[in-house]
Amino acid sequence: xxxxxxxxxxxxxxxxxxxxxxxxxxxxxxxxxxxxxxxxxxxxxxxxxxxxxxxxxxxxxxxxxxxxxxxxxxxxxxxxxxxxxxxxxxxxxxxxxxxxxxxxxxxxxxxxxxxxxxxxxxxxxxxxxxxxxxxxxxxxxxxxxxxxxxxxxxxxxxxxxxxxxxxxxxxxxxxxxxxxxxxxxxxxxxxxxxxx
Amino acid sequence: xxxxxxxxxxxxxxxxxxxxxxxxxxxxxxxxxxxxxxxxxxxxxxxxxxxxxxxxxxxxxxxxxxxxxxxxxxxxxxxxxxxxxxxxxxxxxxxxxxxxxxxxxxxxxxxxxxxxxxxxxxxxxxxxxxxxxxxxxxxxxxxxxxxxxxxxxxxxxxxxxxxxxxxxxxxxxxxxxxxxxxxxxxxxxxxxxxxxxxxxxxxxxxxxxxxxxxxxxxxxxxxxxxxxxxxxxxxxxxxxxxxxxxxxxxxxxxxxxxxxxxxxxxxxxxxxxxxxxxxxxxxxxxxxxxxxxxxxxxxxxxxxxxxxxxxxxxxxxxxxxxxxxxxxxxxxxxxxxxxxxxxxxxxxxxxxxxxxxxxxxxxxxxxxxxxxxxx
Numbered sequence: 001x002x003x004x005x006x007x008x009x010x011x012x013x014x015x016x017x018x019x020x021x022x023x024x025x026x027x028x029x030x031x032x033x034x035x036x037x038x039x040x041x042x043x044x045x046x047x048x049x050x051x052x053x054x055x056x057x058x059x060x061x062x063x064x065x066x067x068x069x070x071x072x073x074x075x076x077x078x079x080x081x082x083x084x085x086x087x088x089x090x091x092x093x094x095x096x097x098x099x100x101x102x103x104x105x106x107x108x109x110x111x112x113x114x115x116x117x118x119x120x121x122x123x124x125x126x127x128x129x130x131x132x133x134x135x136x137x138x139x140x141x142x143x144x145x146x147x148x149x150x151x152x153x154x155x156x157x158x159x160x161x162x163x164x165x166x167x168x169x170x171x172x173x174x175x176x177x178x179x180x181x182x183x184x185x186x187x188x189x190x191x192x193x194x195x196x
Numbered sequence: 197x198x199x200x201x202x203x204x205x206x207x208x209x210x211x212x213x214x215x216x217x218x219x220x221x222x223x224x225x226x227x228x229x230x231x232x233x234x235x236x237x238x239x240x241x242x243x244x245x246x247x248x249x250x251x252x253x254x255x256x257x258x259x260x261x262x263x264x265x266x267x268x269x270x271x272x273x274x275x276x277x278x279x280x281x282x283x284x285x286x287x288x289x290x291x292x293x294x295x296x297x298x299x300x301x302x303x304x305x306x307x308x309x310x311x312x313x314x315x316x317x318x319x320x321x322x323x324x325x326x327x328x329x330x331x332x333x334x335x336x337x338x339x340x341x342x343x344x345x346x347x348x349x350x351x352x353x354x355x356x357x358x359x360x361x362x363x364x365x366x367x368x369x370x371x372x373x374x375x376x377x378x379x380x381x382x383x384x385x386x387x388x389x390x391x392x393x394x395x396x397x398x399x400x401x402x403x404x405x406x407x408x409x410x411x412x413x414x415x416x417x418x419x420x421x422x423x424x425x426x427x428x429x430x431x432x433x434x435x436x437x438x439x440x441x442x443x444x445x446x447x448x449x450x451x452x453x454x455x456x457x458x459x460x461x462x463x464x465x466x467x468x469x470x471x472x473x474x475x476x477x478x479x480x481x482x483x484x485x486x487x488x489x490x491x492x493x494x495x496x497x498x499x500x501x502x503x504x505x506x507x508x509x510x511x512x513x514x515x516x517x518x519x520x521x522x523x524x525x526x527x528x529x530x531x532x533x534x535x536x537x538x539x540x541x542x543x544x545x546x547x548x549x550x551x552x553x554x555x556x557x558x559x560x561x562x563x564x565x566x567x568x569x570x571x
Contacts, residue, residue: 044537050543050557053540053561054540054557054560054561056538057508057538057540057561057564057565057568058564058567058568060568061538062536062537062538063538063539064531064537064538064539065539065540065541066539066541074524074525074528075528075531075532076532079531079532
């Protein structure tokens with residue numbers, strides 16, 4: 001789950017100075033700390049896992065221990081400029097619910113996730129084994145991930161749910177992948193909005 | 197890392213205030229006294245003071261013991277001391293017995309200067325706001341312009357929250373534990389059962405029982421029994437007592453049969469032996485009246501908008517008297533008024549009383565938070 005610098009920089013490039021942001025699955029709060037440094041954002045991390053919540057407090061991050069499976073009830077519509085979920089969407093059961101919640105409480109959402117259709121993952125499956133890689137570092141029996149989906153799957157879901165893809169970038173080993181991202185990229189990153 | 201230790205032997209102090217204190221009830225106290233204890237050293241620029249506010253039955257005796265009563269350990273001794281999460285090597289910690297209390301501060305047990313007799317039921321109603329005002333006087337007395345933090349659990353958390361509203365520039369951090377933005381009808385109802393038990397006790401004598409040489413011990417014990425049930429979780433009671441019977445089988449009697457009955461009677465009797473019934477009445481009313489959003493049309497976000505402090509809000513999963521949902525109301529209001537806030541929901545089986553225990557994650561969160569407070 002280690003954040004890559006390229007992930008940070010792209011997210012920062014999508015955020016205006018001084019914005020209010022919510023970072024879902026904030027881990028130890030390092031992304032928020034980075035965004036506070038380079039974009040002077042104000043905001044909160046959400047982290048339900050006790051040790052990571054504690055790590056965020058140690059890092060001086062505002063962290064709220066909430067269960068994302070229960071949505072963001074209690075947070076008002078449009079309370080944030082951006083709601084970010086970095087490499088956590090695949091670990092949540094209620095995929096459609098949380099995407100809707102992100103776009104309810106935020107003007108825009110930023111989502112990144114591992115691409116299950118990455119060529120190394122395909123190769124592992126062809127060889128008869130579940131993929132284990134930098135972006136999917138766990139074994140099948142201990143992975144926190146509960147949803148396995150591809151770049152093509154995600155874009156189809158956005159289409160179905162009326163979610164506007166404002167920008168999308170795909171990466172392999174920290175470099176942007178332009179050609180055939182669903183085959184060549186290990187991680188995808190999107191800026192999402194609400195369709196009119 | 198230093199090893200956690202006790203603050204050792206401590207002794208209380210008394211501060212006397214001669215400027216009248218206007219109370220929310222409309223009454224005025226011409227003067228008053230507060231009993232308090234301090235632990236650690238106030239630093240040169242007076243920036244390391246932490247005020248700890250007590251709940252319904254607490255006192256100023258937070259930590260350590262007394263020379264003449266080595267068994268009387270402060271009620272938050274597991275949190276406060278050298279090397280403990282609220283580290284007295286760094287912080288100057290203050291405990292104060294609230295107005296209306298029964299541990300030496302002005303209250304029903306003390307002498308009403310106007311009559312020369314104990315105040316009894318004539319002691320004026322006091323609110324959370326009044327307590328905060330009186331605590332601010334104590335801060336003035338100690339030369340503390342701004343607290344590094346104000347901390348409290350339950351009713352104490354309400355005081356911490358209200359410090360941030362009433363004196364926004366005098367508090368840097370507010371730590372609000374197992375608390376609520378106001379009581380629900382159900383919660384007030386429990387307090388009313390407790391009060392009725394006291395008020396209907398034949399030994400109550402309209403609150404002037406001191407003159408009759410008695411105390412409404414039965415009523416106070418019963419009040420404590422009701423309260424105690426609500427401070428524990430269903431699971432923790434079940435684990436402690438289950439359906440265990442004293443005699444191993446039913447004896448068809450109203451004597452103590454179930455172990456839980458024995459426990460509650462013991463707790464009630466013990467409590468009525470040292471706590472004052474008038475203080476219990478006053479304090480439960482302060483709980484019931486508390487509603488910081490009353491002045492903003494019920495809008496807690498607006499009520500908190502004046503706050504400048506950083507907040508830490510903590511709840512416990514099995515606390516049904518002050519449930520996590522109530523803490524989240526505080527958190528959401530703080531989020532919507534753009535305040536700095538962190539929220540931890542500790543998975544602890546002990547119900548409301550969890551805030552007095554030393555769950556490792558709970559104390560870990562407090563330690564991490566206090567460690568980040570610059571003094």
